[in-house]
Amino acid sequence: MLEGRQLRLFLGSRAILRGVDVAVGPGECLGLFGPNGAGKSTLLSILSLQREPTSGALRMFGAPAHVDDLALRRRLGYLGHEPGVFLGLTGMENLVFYGRLYRLSGVARRAEAALSRVGLGPFRHEIVRNYSAGMRQRLALARATLHQPDILLLDEPHQSLDPAGRDLLDAEIRSQCQRGGAVIFASHEVARGYRLATRLMVMRRGKVEWQAEPASAPEDEFRRALDGALGGGVR
Amino acid sequence: MIRAAGWILWKDITLEFRGRELLVPAGVFGLLIAMLYGFAFDPAKNGLHGTFPGLLWLGIFFASFLAVGRAFSVEAEASQQLLLAPIDRGSLFLAKLALNILLTLVLAAVMTPAFAILLQTGLPPETGTFLLIEALGLVGFSAAGTAMGALAAQTRLRELLLPALLLPFTSPLLLGVVSATKALYGGEVAAAGNWIMLIAIFDVIFIVVPVLLFEFLTEV
Amino acid sequence: MRYLRWVSVPLWIAALYLALIWVPDERSLGVSYRIFYIHLGMAWTALLALTANFVVSLLVLFMKRRRETLDNYAQATAEVGLLMTTATLASGMLWAKVAWGAFWTWDPRLTTTAILWFLYAGYLLLREAIDQPQRRMVYSAVYGLIVFIDVPIVYLSVRWWTSIHPVVFTNTGINITPQMLIAVIFFFFATLFLALDLIWLRAKQQDLRERLERMREQRLGELGY
Numbered sequence: 001m002l003e004g005r006q007l008r009l010f011l012g013s014r015a016i017l018r019g020v021d022v023a024v025g026p027g028e029c030l031g032l033f034g035p036n037g038a039g040k041s042t043l044l045s046i047l048s049l050q051r052e053p054t055s056g057a058l059r060m061f062g063a064p065a066h067v068d069d070l071a072l073r074r075r076l077g078y079l080g081h082e083p084g085v086f087l088g089l090t091g092m093e094n095l096v097f098y099g100r101l102y103r104l105s106g107v108a109r110r111a112e113a114a115l116s117r118v119g120l121g122p123f124r125h126e127i128v129r130n131y132s133a134g135m136r137q138r139l140a141l142a143r144a145t146l147h148q149p150d151i152l153l154l155d156e157p158h159q160s161l162d163p164a165g166r167d168l169l170d171a172e173i174r175s176q177c178q179r180g181g182a183v184i185f186a187s188h189e190v191a192r193g194y195r196l197a198t199r200l201m202v203m204r205r206g207k208v209e210w211q212a213e214p215a216s217a218p219e220d221e222f223r224r225a226l227d228g229a230l231g232g233g234v235r
Numbered sequence: 236m237i238r239a240a241g242w243i244l245w246k247d248i249t250l251e252f253r254g255r256e257l258l259v260p261a262g263v264f265g266l267l268i269a270m271l272y273g274f275a276f277d278p279a280k281n282g283l284h285g286t287f288p289g290l291l292w293l294g295i296f297f298a299s300f301l302a303v304g305r306a307f308s309v310e311a312e313a314s315q316q317l318l319l320a321p322i323d324r325g326s327l328f329l330a331k332l333a334l335n336i337l338l339t340l341v342l343a344a345v346m347t348p349a350f351a352i353l354l355q356t357g358l359p360p361e362t363g364t365f366l367l368i369e370a371l372g373l374v375g376f377s378a379a380g381t382a383m384g385a386l387a388a389q390t391r392l393r394e395l396l397l398p399a400l401l402l403p404f405t406s407p408l409l410l411g412v413v414s415a416t417k418a419l420y421g422g423e424v425a426a427a428g429n430w431i432m433l434i435a436i437f438d439v440i441f442i443v444v445p446v447l448l449f450e451f452l453t454e455v
Numbered sequence: 456m457r458y459l460r461w462v463s464v465p466l467w468i469a470a471l472y473l474a475l476i477w478v479p480d481e482r483s484l485g486v487s488y489r490i491f492y493i494h495l496g497m498a499w500t501a502l503l504a505l506t507a508n509f510v511v512s513l514l515v516l517f518m519k520r521r522r523e524t525l526d527n528y529a530q531a532t533a534e535v536g537l538l539m540t541t542a543t544l545a546s547g548m549l550w551a552k553v554a555w556g557a558f559w560t561w562d563p564r565l566t567t568t569a570i571l572w573f574l575y576a577g578y579l580l581l582r583e584a585i586d587q588p589q590r591r592m593v594y595s596a597v598y599g600l601i602v603f604i605d606v607p608i609v610y611l612s613v614r615w616w617t618s619i620h621p622v623v624f625t626n627t628g629i630n631i632t633p634q635m636l637i638a639v640i641f642f643f644f645a646t647l648f649l650a651l652d653l654i655w656l657r658a659k660q661q662d663l664r665e666r667l668e669r670m671r672e673q674r675l676g677e678l679g680y
Contacts, residue, residue, distance in 0.1 A: 013588075074321045100242045396580060396584050445601065452597060
C-alpha cells in the first residue's frame with residue numbers, strides 16, 4: 001500500500017533522514033522505535049505528505065505520491081504529538097468541521113458514532129478547552145479516523161492517554177488492520193508496541209538500525225536492539 | 236476551494252465569538268487612540284479637519300494591525316493540522332483573508348464614528364464614497380496583512396516582525412486612503428476617484444498574487 | 456569572477472579622478488555637487504541589485520535544481536541592494552542639505568527610496584528570523600516577489616501624493632555636459648563592478664559555509680555521533 005525507498009531529508013546541511021526504506025501492506029502494523037531525534041516523526045511527516053523528502057521515491061497505492069495530491073490525502077489519517085484539536089469548539093463541532101473538509105456524507109451521524117466509539121459521547125457538546133489531556137487525545141484519534149483512512153499514521157499516540165484510552169487506541173489500531181488497512185506508529189512504549197506491531201523497526205540517527213517480525217524475534221532481542229540504539233543515540 | 240474556505244471561515248468566526256481574542260483588544264485599543272488623539276491635539280482650539288484623515292487612518296491601521304497580526308496565532312497548533320486535510324492551500328489563505336476583512340470592517344465601523352465625535356470633525360462629506368474608500372482600503376490592508384502575517388507567523392519573532400514587513404508595504408495604500416479622504420473634505424471628488432482606482436489596483440494585485448504563492452509557504 | 460577586482464579597482468581610480476578633478480566646478484553649487492556622481496552610480500546600482508533579487512527570487516520558486524546557490528544570491532543581492540540604497544540616501548541627504556537647505560524633503564524620489572529601504576530592510580529581517588534553511592529560502596523568495604511588485608505602486612502613489620502636496624523645493628535641473636556624462640558613466644560602472652564583486656563574494660562565502668557544515672555533518676555521521 002505504501003512504499004518509500006531511500007528516503008532522505010536534509011534541513012540545510014543537517015541530515016535528518018539518511019536513506020530509509022519503509023513499506024507496509026494491507027493488514028500490516030509497523031512499529032517505529034528509537035531515541036528522540038532518530039527521525040521517526042520526520043519519517044511520519046513525509047509519509048503523511050506534510051513535507052517532501054529531499055530525495056528518494058515514495059509510492060502509495062501503486063502510484064508516486066506527491067504532497068499536492070488531494071485525493072491521496074483523503075486516504076491517509078495522521079495523529080501527531082499534539083492533539084491539534086480546536087479548543088474553542090465542542091468535540092462535535094471539531095469532528096463536523098473536519099468531516100466537511102473531507103466532504104464526508106452524513107457528517108453529523110458519523111461524528112456522533114466516532115465520539116461514542118472513543119468514549120466521548122456524553123461530552124460531545126462540551127467545549128474542548130474543558131477536556132482533559134487524555135480526552136483531547138481521544139478526540140484527536142476520532143478525528144484522524146473519522147474519514148476511515150486506508151493508512152493510519154500515528155506519532156507517539158499513547159502519550160497522554162490514560163490506561164483505558166491506551167487499550168482503546170490499541171483496539172482501534174487492530175481493527176484498522178483487520179479491515180485490511182495499514183498502520184504505522186512511532187512509540188516509546190516497548191512492551192505495548194511489541195505486542196501491537198506486526199513488524200518492528202528500530203531507528204537511530206536517521207537510519208534503520210534493526211528490523212524484524214515479532215514472530216521471529218523474541219521480545220528480549222528487540223529490547224537489546226533498542227537499548228543499543230538508545231545507548232549510542234543522544235549525546 | 237471556495238467551499239472549504241467557507242467552512243474554515245465559519246470555524247474562525249465561531250472561535251472569535253466564543254473567545255473574543257481579536258476584536259475586543261483591538262477595538263479597545265482603537266477607541267483609546269481616538270481619546271489620546273483628542274488629548275494630544277485639543278480639537279476645541281485647533282480645528283482638525285486638515286489632519287483628521289491622517290489621524291483616522293493611522294488609528295484604523297494600527298488597531299487593525301493588532302487583530303490581523305494575531306489572526307494566525309489563534310489556535311495555531313490546531314490550525315497546523317488543517318494542512319493534512321484534502322483542501323487547496325489557497326482556501327486557507329482566502330479564509331484568513333475573509334476573516335481579516337470582517338475584523339477590520341467591524342473595527343472601522345466602531346472607530347470611525349468615535350473619531351468623528353471625539354475629534355469634533357464629523358464624517359467627511361460624500362459619506363457613500365467615504366464608505367467605499369474605507370471598504371476598499373481595508374480589503375487591501377487585510378490582503379497585505381494576511382500575506383505578511385502568514386510569513387511572519389512562521390518566524391522566530393512572529394508578530395513582532397509584522398510591523399517591519401507590513402507597514403512599509405502598505406505605505407501606498409495609506410497614501411491612497413488618506414489622500415482620497417482629504418480630497419472628499421476638499422470637495423475634489425475627481426481626485427478622490429483617482430486614488431480609489433489606485434487602492435483598487437492594490438487590492439486586486441495583493442489578493443491574487445498571495446493566493447497563487449500561498450502554496451509555496453505551506454510546503455516547507 | 457575573481458578577476459572582477461582587476462576591472463573595478465582601475466575603474467574606481469579613473470572614476471574618482473574624473474569626478475573629483477577632471478570635471479570643472481558647477482557654477483552655483485561649487486564643489487559640493489561632485490557628490491552627485493557617486494550618488495547617481497549608487498542609485499542605479501541599487502535598483503539593478505534589487506531587480507536581480509526579484510529575478511533570483513522567481514528562479515528560487517520555480518526552478519527545481521541549484522536552489523541553494525540561488526538562495527545565496529538572493530541574500531547577497533538584497534544585502535548589496537540595501538547597502539547601495541543606504542549610500543544613495545546618505546549621499547542624497549548630504550547633497551540636499553547644501554543644494555536645497557534641508558536634509559530631507561518629501562520629494563517623490565526621496566520618499567520612494569526611503570520606502571524601498573524599509574521594504575528591503577524587512578526582507579533581511581525576515582531572513583534573519585527564520586532558522587530552517589528551506590523555509591528561509593522559500594519565504595524570503597515569496598516576500599521578495601511581493602515586495603518588488605509593490606515598488607511601482609509605491610512610486611505611483613508617491614508621485615500623485617507629492618503632486619498634490621505643496622512643492623517647497625524644486626529640483627533645479629543640472630545640465631549635463633558631455634564631460635559630466637563621461638564621469639557619470641565611469642562612476643556607474645565602477646559602482647556596478649564593486650557591487651557585482653561584493654555579491655559574488657558574499658554568495659561564495661555562504662556557499663563555502665554550507666559546504667563546511669555538510670562536511671562536518673558527514674564526518675560526525677562517520678564517527679557515529
